[in-house]
Amino acid sequence: MILSYIEIADGDIKKTSLEVAQMAAELAKKMGDSALAIAIGKADVTKLALIGNYGISTLIYVDTDVSISKNIATLVANIATKNNASTVIFPKSIMADAVAASVAIKIDAAIVNNVVEIPDTANGFSVKRSIYTGKAFAKVEIKQAKKVLVLRKNAISTQPTSDIASVETYKEDISTNHLKITETNKTKGDILLTDAEIVVSGGRGLKGPENWHLIENLAKALGAATGCSKPVSDMDWRPHHEHVGQTGVKVAPNIYFAVGISGAIQHLAGVNSSKILVAINTDPEAPFFKAADYGIVGDAFDILPKLTLAAKNYR
Amino acid sequence: MKILVCITHVPDTTSKITFTDNNTKFNTQNVQFIIGPYDEYALARAVELRDAQAGSSITVLHVGTAESENTIRKALAIGADDAIRIDAEPLDAMFVATQISAIAKQNKYDLILMGRESIDFNGNMVHGLVAEMLQIPVISPIMKLDITGNIATMHKEIEGGKEVIECQMPLVAGCQEPIAEWKIPNMRGIMSAKSKPYQVIAPVETQNVALTLSYDLPVAKSGCKMIDASTPEKLFELLKNEAKVL
Ligand SMILES: Cc1cc2nc3c(=O)[nH]c(=O)nc-3n(C[C@H](O)[C@H](O)[C@H](O)COP(=O)(O)OP(=O)(O)OC[C@H]3O[C@@H](n4cnc5c(N)ncnc54)[C@H](O)[C@@H]3O)c2cc1C
Numbered sequence: 001m002i003l004s005y006i007e008i009a010d011g012d013i014k015k016t017s018l019e020v021a022q023m024a025a026e027l028a029k030k031m032g033d034s035a036l037a038i039a040i041g042k043a044d045v046t047k048l049a050l051i052g053n054y055g056i057s058t059l060i061y062v063d064t065d066v067s068i069s070k071n072i073a074t075l076v077a078n079i080a081t082k083n084n085a086s087t088v089i090f091p092k093s094i095m096a097d098a099v100a101a102s103v104a105i106k107i108d109a110a111i112v113n114n115v116v117e118i119p120d121t122a123n124g125f126s127v128k129r130s131i132y133t134g135k136a137f138a139k140v141e142i143k144q145a146k147k148v149l150v151l152r153k154n155a156i157s158t159q160p161t162s163d164i165a166s167v168e169t170y171k172e173d174i175s176t177n178h179l180k181i182t183e184t185n186k187t188k189g190d191i192l193l194t195d196a197e198i199v200v201s202g203g204r205g206l207k208g209p210e211n212w213h214l215i216e217n218l219a220k221a222l223g224a225a226t227g228c229s230k231p232v233s234d235m236d237w238r239p240h241h242e243h244v245g246q247t248g249v250k251v252a253p254n255i256y257f258a259v260g261i262s263g264a265i266q267h268l269a270g271v272n273s274s275k276i277l278v279a280i281n282t283d284p285e286a287p288f289f290k291a292a293d294y295g296i297v298g299d300a301f302d303i304l305p306k307l308t309l310a311a312k313n314y315r
Numbered sequence: 316m317k318i319l320v321c322i323t324h325v326p327d328t329t330s331k332i333t334f335t336d337n338n339t340k341f342n343t344q345n346v347q348f349i350i351g352p353y354d355e356y357a358l359a360r361a362v363e364l365r366d367a368q369a370g371s372s373i374t375v376l377h378v379g380t381a382e383s384e385n386t387i388r389k390a391l392a393i394g395a396d397d398a399i400r401i402d403a404e405p406l407d408a409m410f411v412a413t414q415i416s417a418i419a420k421q422n423k424y425d426l427i428l429m430g431r432e433s434i435d436f437n438g439n440m441v442h443g444l445v446a447e448m449l450q451i452p453v454i455s456p457i458m459k460l461d462i463t464g465n466i467a468t469m470h471k472e473i474e475g476g477k478e479v480i481e482c483q484m485p486l487v488a489g490c491q492e493p494i495a496e497w498k499i500p501n502m503r504g505i506m507s508a509k510s511k512p513y514q515v516i517a518p519v520e521t522q523n524v525a526l527t528l529s530y531d532l533p534v535a536k537s538g539c540k541m542i543d544a545s546t547p548e549k550l551f552e553l554l555k556n557e558a559k560v561l
Pocket of ligand 1: 202203204205206228229230231232243244245246247248259260261262263264265266267270280281282283286298299300301328352
């Protein structure tokens with residue numbers, strides 16, 4: 001059985017998890033096996049049932065507000081064992097990474113992160129993973145019977161149907177209080193950078209935090225999340241969790257706008273898995289143009305308001 | 316307080332990545348190797364914590380071949396007190412975690428620090444695996460770490476924000492900036508690094524390893540299409556009709 005781990009955010013399924021479901025369903029089909037999903041958290045059951053659109057016929061739902069990876073891992077490992085799961089697939093996220101590592105030990109599995117393709121089962125079991133922060137790929141062979149895979153975002157294209165999954169609820173008391181979360185600060189209502197289909201990022205070219213409304217307005221018009229380069233968060237123009245790149249958040253949206261960002265190799269390392277890169281920069285020699293799909297040589301202060309206005313016709 | 320800092324030996328962030336031997340080996344030619352940048356943040360914070368509490372020590376641990384020697388010496392120069400190298404190719408995250416937890420079981424560290432992820436295989440797994448093997452808590456990625464008595468207080472990044480977490484030691488943490496400023500080794504550090512205790516130990520056996528068969532590089536982009544600054548709205552037309560992403 002192939003088990004897919006479905007992540008919930010704000011009462012709904014996160015986009016990367018749809019890709020995980022699709023991958024689990026396709027892998028199961030290829031191997032003549034069955035696919036099952038598990039979701040843990042607080043969500044609307046009718047929304048969860050839509051995982052059926054991605055080839056999953058049964059979803060096990062644990063209705064709980066646990067937020068500690070270790071406890072979530074215990075639940076996933078127990079369900080994996082009960083259902084004889086050979087492979088458990090997770091979406092890439094801070095939380096799911098931690099759960100995946102813990103589950104791998106609990107069920108005695110091999111683990112591979114940043115998987116970018118449906119595994120090749122023609123001759124054994126091998127997977128393609130992204131390495132060197134998106135600069136290369138590796139083909140990895142797993143010989144063990146049990147496997148834990150973590151899927152990188154935007155690596156699998158989904159083909160939703162209109163099928164609905166049956167949702168079975170599951171209950172189990174798990175309590176460990178080895179750590180205490182004393183405070184949670186989360187920007188509410190904003191689109192998550194790691195989950196966004198479009199990201200608008202600003203760099204030092206924006207000159208200062210007082211100009212960030214230009215980035216935010218375009219983002220709002222496009223339904224996009226906002227990001228920034230490292231110097232921007234180093235100077236506290238923007239919060240640290242918005243910093244994109246090798247040492248920051250890695251994003252893989254459909255469109256990444258880099259505005260006033262030069263295109264240093266460490267910044268590109270965080271965005272090179274995006275489908276389309278757009279660069280807007282006053283300097284025609286900016287290295288970002290070498291990596292971009294579309295470019296505009298121009299002043300952000302002039303271009304951004306125009307794009308914001310035009311975006312309204314496309315969203 | 317006994318601190319273990321686990322470090323990786325990785326190509327510097329500007330390296331051009333290529334492969335040799337029919338795409339089965341990483342090409343080390345013209346590549347400069349460094350301590351993993353996240354690991355270096357972990358080490359920098361460990362040095363500060365050690366210096367703040369008398370009787371504390373830092374052991375730096377690396378799983379790798381003799382080629383990593385300079386990277387380990389640099390960690391000693393920055394301020395670790397002694398070093399252990401597990402003499403083996405770091406095959407995958409599970410292999411590395413098994414080696415680290417074997418050492419940790421023998422030596423009872425209060426704090427096991429490492430980077431949030433390596434920048435070669437970007438697994439982001441080793442801290443979680445080690446913690447599960449040792450049955451102790453793990454918190455990652457953390458941007459702030461303070462110790463009072465037996466309690467660690469940490470700021471952990473979550474999607475779209477942060478959490479403040481309190482946890483009793485022993486624990487494992489994956490670090491990232493701005494937990495501490497990188498420390499540049501001074502002359503005394505560099506000199507003393509040569510005489511600090513440095514053990515080389517054989518690996519323990521493990522199974523469950525995912526072996527790399529071959530590598531490849533992403534397909535190059537076909538080039539950047541330029542849009543005139545006087546008609547920026549053309550961009551959306553192209554994103555919609557040509558790239559089909561809008
Ligand atoms: C170990 C290491 C790790 C790093 N990790 C990261 C990382 O994770 N993420 C990251 O971003 N960086 C990282 N860096 C830093 C990186 O090398 C660059 O310094 C950084 O990305 C530059 O940010 P920037 O493009 O905003 O600024 P700059 O390089 O200063 O570029 C500003 C750009 O704005 C353009 N510009 C100026 N005015 C305008 C205008 N009015 N309109 C339009 N364009 C304008 C300029 O032409 C220029 O291209 C790292 C560096 C190191 C050494």
